Amino acid sequence: DTGVSQNPRHKITKRGQNVTFRCDPISEHNRLYWYRQTLGQGPEFLTYFQNEAQLEKSRLLSDRFSAERPKGSFSTLEIQRTEQGDSAMYLCASSSDAESTQYFGPGTRLTVL
Amino acid sequence: GEDVEQSLFLSVREGDSSVINCTYTDSSSTYLYWYKQEPGAGLQLLTYIFSNMDMKQDQRLTVLLNKKDKHLSLRIADTQTGDSAIYFCAESILGGGKLIFGQGTELSVKP
DSSP states (O other): OOOOEEEOSEEEEOTTOOEEEEEEOOTTOOEEEEEEEOTTSOOEEEEEEETTEEEEEOTTSOTTEEEEOTTSSOEEEEESSOOGGGOEEEEEEEEOSSOOOOEEOOOEEEEEO | OOOEEEOSEEEEETTSOEEEEEEEOOTTEEEEEEEEEOTTOOEEEEEEEETTOSEEEETTEEEEEETTTTEEEEEESSOOGGGOEEEEEEEEETTOOOEEEOOOEEEEEEO
């Protein structure tokens, strides 16, 4: 068990570009979560999946954001037409139905110039 | 509503006990968690407590839950310089999947 992994770890992009992040959960976990953390704040929930179904989306997830988990394993988070306000750490977590504890990955730090 | 509050800073001397406090508003919380975050890193789960428990001890960590006052605390015994980090409390809500986090308490341990 290698834990939750996220790629890339860092991404620098120019305003207006699209970016995509990937999360690989712990292998036996069927739930996957995305959070966003800005400097000096706690993580804020964005969305979560149970298997391939997206069950909840925060109102923070504007129409420029889309998340997928097509085969119920890894997930991608895409941000279109990035804005400077999108600069943050994007955290992924996973859990199982049997144990609701969420285990976090190392995060992807996005900087929008 | 859903809101979790923490004090922002705590400074202690090495070897002392640290107590980090947290208050929450949602009475339908099921589990309450403590996570640790070191600079530039993700969140490391420290411990958690089910909402029908009052106390949980795990080595140097003691969690106390006062459900009536919606108050949660984390006590770290014999605090070490390696404990310096930001500590987040979080609640999970009955029927939901997400965690609601506080803004974090920065613990500074001085030698």
